[in-house]
Each structure stands twice: as C-alpha cells, then as structure tokens.
Amino acid sequence: MIQNLxxxxxxxxQESLAKSGQKVTPQREAVFTVLLADRDHPTVDEVFNRARExxxxxxxxxxxxxxxxxxxxxxxxxxxxxxxxxxxxxxxxPHAHFRDKETGRVHDIELPADVIKSLRSILPPGxxxxxxxxxxxxxxxxxDAHPTL
Amino acid sequence: MIQNLxxxxxxxxQESLAKSGQKVTPQREAVFTVLLADRDHPTVDEVFNRARExxxxxxxxxxxxxxxxxxxxxxxxxxxxxxxxxxxxxxxxPHAHFRDKETGRVHDIELPADVIKSLRSILPPGxxxxxxxxxxxxxxxxxDAHPTL
DNA sequence: GGTTAGATTTTGAATCATTCTAAACAGGGA
DNA sequence: TCCCTGTTTAGAATGATTCAAAATCTAACC
Ligand SMILES: [Mn+2]
Ligand SMILES: [Mn+2]
Ligand SMILES: [Zn+2]
Ligand SMILES: [Zn+2]
Numbered sequence: 001m002i003q004n005l006x007x008x009x010x011x012x013x014q015e016s017l018a019k020s021g022q023k024v025t026p027q028r029e030a031v032f033t034v035l036l037a038d039r040d041h042p043t044v045d046e047v048f049n050r051a052r053e054x055x056x057x058x059x060x061x062x063x064x065x066x067x068x069x070x071x072x073x074x075x076x077x078x079x080x081x082x083x084x085x086x087x088x089x090x091x092x093x094p095h096a097h098f099r100d101k102e103t104g105r106v107h108d109i110e111l112p113a114d115v116i117k118s119l120r121s122i123l124p125p126g127x128x129x130x131x132x133x134x135x136x137x138x139x140x141x142x143x144d145a146h147p148t149l
Numbered sequence: 150m151i152q153n154l155x156x157x158x159x160x161x162x163q164e165s166l167a168k169s170g171q172k173v174t175p176q177r178e179a180v181f182t183v184l185l186a187d188r189d190h191p192t193v194d195e196v197f198n199r200a201r202e203x204x205x206x207x208x209x210x211x212x213x214x215x216x217x218x219x220x221x222x223x224x225x226x227x228x229x230x231x232x233x234x235x236x237x238x239x240x241x242x243p244h245a246h247f248r249d250k251e252t253g254r255v256h257d258i259e260l261p262a263d264v265i266k267s268l269r270s271i272l273p274p275g276x277x278x279x280x281x282x283x284x285x286x287x288x289x290x291x292x293d294a295h296p297t298l
Numbered sequence: 299g300g301t302t303a304g305a306t307t308t309t310g311a312a313t314c315a316t317t318c319t320a321a322a323c324a325g326g327g328a
Numbered sequence: 329t330c331c332c333t334g335t336t337t338a339g340a341a342t343g344a345t346t347c348a349a350a351a352t353c354t355a356a357c358c
Contacts (some may be wrong), residue, residue, distance in 0.1 A: 023354085025306065048342080059308050064345070080231050083316080085344060098276055107276070115267050117282065119192075119245075122264055127247055127256070129287035134268065138278035174324095174335065193315080208337050213316070234315060234343080 005033050017071040030055045031066040032075070032090075041079055041087040041106040042096075079106060081135060096134035107140060154182050165222040170277055179204045180215040181224070183240075190236040190246075190255040227256060232285060245283035256289060 005013065014024050014034050034042070034050045042050070048063045067088055070076040079087040081099050087106060089097075094116060096109040111134070119132055154162065154286070162181050163173050181193070183199045191199070197212045216237055219225040228236040230248050236255060238246075243265060245258040268281055 003201040023305080025353090027307070057308090061309075061346090062307055065307075078231065080229065081234060082227065082229050082236060083344095086232060087159070096271070098272065098278065106262070109271055109273070109276070112271060115271055118264050118267055122245070122258055122261060123247065123285065124258070126290045127258070127287065128290070129247065129285040131286040133282075133284050133286075135282050136272065136276070137280040137282075138276065141275045170334095172334080176336070206337090210317090210338075211336055214336075232315090 005029065009036055013075065016075050017069070020073055022069060022073075026055065027058060027062050028066050028069065030058065031063055032127065035070075035076060035088060035090045039090060039108075041089050043085040044088055045085070046072065047088065063130065081106070081137075096136065098136040098140060100140045101137060102139055104142070109134075109136065152182070152186060153297055154178065154185065158185055162224065166218070169222055171218060171222075175204065176207060176211050177215050177218065179207065181219065184219075184225060184237060184239045188239060188257070188276065190238050192234040192236055194234070195258050196237065230255070230286075245285065247285040247287065247289060249289045250286060251288055254289070258283075 009032070010024075010029070013029065017024060017028070029049045031047060033054075034047050037050070044060070044063055044067065047067065048058070048060050051063065052058050067076065070088075071078055074092070076089065077089045077091070079089050079097055081087075081097075089106075089108070091108050093113045094113075096111050098107040098109050099105070100107070116132065119134075120129065123129060152192075158181070159173075159178070162178065166177070172184045179200045180196060182203075183196050186199070193209070193212055193216060196216065197207070197209050200212065201207050216225065220227055223241070224239065226240070226250055227239045228238050228246055230236075230246075237265070238255075240257050243262075245260050247256040247258050248254070249256070265281065268283075269278065272278060
C-alpha cells in the first residue's frame with residue numbers, strides 16, 4: 001500500500017527540484033512516493049508497476065524521466081550490478097550495497113567515515129576521486145534486521 | 150603490435166582451460182593474447198578489433214564466447230561501470246578500479262589486505278560476502294605511473 | 299476567461315550490447 | 329574414413345534504455 005509523502009518529504013522533493021528549476025508534478029510525486037515507500041532498490045519496471053497502482057495512466061518513459069531527474073537533483077542514487085537493470089536508492093547517506101546471490105535482493109550497508117578514508121588512502125598521487133562505489137556479493141542469512149528496513 | 154604469449158602465459162591458459170575440461174584453440178589464444186598485451190580494460194569490441202588484426206576471420210560471437218569462458222575459468226575479471234559495455238581485466242590480484250571521467254580510461258588500484266579487512270568488517274552479522282567490487286570515479290592527472298602500465 | 303510559451307508526459311520507434319539459434323567446422327579416436 | 333563432441337560462425341532475437349515527435353499541462357499574461 002502506497003502512503004502519501006510526509007510534509008517533510010514533499011518539501012524535500014519540492015526544494016530539490018526547484019534548485020534545478022524544475023517542478024513537482026503528480027507523476028514525479030507518485031514515483032518519489034514509491035521510492036520512499038519500500039527502500040528495496042527497485043528496478044525501473046518495479047517502480048513503474050508500483051506507481052501504476054495509484055496512477056494508472058503513468059507511462060514507462062515518464063518513470064525513466066522522473067528517475068533521471070531525481071538522480072540529477074541528487075534525490076536518489078542509481079545502483080548497478082554487472083549489467084542488470086539499474087536500481088534506484090533514496091538513501092543519501094554514504095553506504096555500500098550488498099547483493100544477496102540467492103534472493104537477488106540488495107541491502108544497504110552503512111559506510112563509516114574511517115573506512116571511506118582508508119579507501120581514499122589507497123589512491124596513488126594524482127588520482128582525485130569524487131565518488132566511490134562499493135558492492136558486496138554473497139549471502140545474507142537470517143532475518144532482515146539491517147539498515148535497509 | 151600483438152606479441153605471442155610467453156611460455157608461462159600459454160601454460161596458464163592451457164591449465165586453466167583444462168581444469169574445466171576445455172581446450173586451447175587458436176581463437177582463445179588470440180583473444181587471451183590481446184587481453185595480456187594491453188591491460189587497458191578493453192570492451193568486447195575493442196578486443197574484437199585488436200584480435201582481428203592477427204586473425205581476420207574471427208567473429209564477434211567467438212570473442213563473447215572466449216571471454217565468457219575465461220571469466221568462468223577465473224582467467225579474467227569483468228569490469229562494469231554503470232551500464233556501459235563490459236570491460237575485461239586479466240589482473241588477478243585483488244584490486245579496485247579507477248575510472249577517469251575525462252578520458253574514460255580505467256586504472257587498476259592496488260588493494261591492500263588490511264583495507265579489504267576493514268571493508269569486510271562493516272558487514273553486519275549474517276552477511277557473508279564472497280566478492281567485493283570497488284570503483285572510484287574521478288580524474289587521474291599527470292602521467293601514467295601507476296599499476297596499470 | 300482566454301492565449302501562449304515552456305515544461306512535461308506520452309507513444310512508439312530506434313539503439314545497441316548481449317544472448318540465442320542453428321548450421322558449419324575441426325579434430326581426435328574407433 | 330566416419331563419428332562424436334566441442335567450437336566457431338552468421339544472423340536473428342532480446343531487452344533495457346534512449347530518442348523523437350506529438351499531445352498535454354501549467355503558469356504567466358492579457
Ligand atoms: Mn535481508
Ligand atoms: Mn592514467
Ligand atoms: Zn542503497
Ligand atoms: Zn583491473
């Protein structure tokens with residue numbers, strides 16, 4: 001069931017879009033709502049199908065457009081694994097991703113500042129990095145008592 | 150100019166293939182030679198074009214087949230960045246990748262054991278990782294005095 | 299209230315890396 | 329030589345994403 005955005009989330013959406021001269025539209029609001037509802041790193045198709053439940057006329061191209069817009073605004077991150085469909089993540093805190101080989105599910109893994117620092121430190125002089133992507137592949141046993149939920 | 154494989158590299162190829170019941174073929178040897186000649190993380194098309202110089206009848210499908218075989222044998226790694234074409238890397242040492250935003254080139258970054266350890270340590274209990282991928286995005290100024298060359 | 303310019307959405311076609319299929323090919327025994 | 333099996337090949341198919349053009353919406357202005 002898709003809840004509406006909280007006042008806070010709506011403002012966040014509104015302001016982030018405004019910064020790049022763009023507006024809140026019903027489609028953007030629906031797509032953003034879907035992303036915040038289940039932070040399970042959905043693919044475009046998954047977002048599309050979820051959003052259509054509440055906005056039947058929504059088109060796939062619009063979902064692509066909205067997600068691209070959000071990435072441009074810094075509202076969400078793309079998450080890629082090999083050449084599978086791109087997934088989308090509204091968690092803006094620095095974090096790595098863990099892909100469960102068995103379920104295919106993607107989990108967020110908190111990334112402490114000192115680990116980021118130790119990673120940056122392996123770069124030879126002259127290498128200036130503005131983004132680091134870290135992904136684990138393996139199995140996540142047991143329940144879901146982790147940051148994703 | 151594409152050199153032949155060293156005796157050592159040929160044996161490595163032969164034995165790795167043999168382990169999974171496969172043989173050295175002229176096509177596989179050509180593709181492997183190309184991978185070892187310039188460790189610049191070529192795409193399939195780049196491998197194809199380089200290999201054709203020495204084996205004009207080679208087909209693109211065969212390059213895909215050979216590379217898939219090598220990945221299966223553990224002879225090479227795939228390197229992906231977002232949804233760009235997959236690149237191939239014959240460096241089997243644990244290493245991260247640095248993508249230069251300006252040139253598009255991919256550089257190998259040595260990955261010390263203690264950094265790997267500190268990364269594993271951020272996984273919550275129950276998360277068992279068998280592979281970690283790390284990629285930096287940024288600019289690599291200056292010469293090429295780094296592990297790639 | 300109507301008009302208009304610009305942004306947004308929609309549909310359907312195009313792209314393109316990759317995978318698939320089925321037919322040739324190779325080569326080491328029987 | 330003939331067969332068996334793995335390999336290669338050409339071309340078709342796939343599928344996520346992007347593109348192009350027309351339709352729709354919105355907000356500002358008259
Ligand atoms: Mn889980
Ligand atoms: Mn360089
Ligand atoms: Zn995430
Ligand atoms: Zn590499």
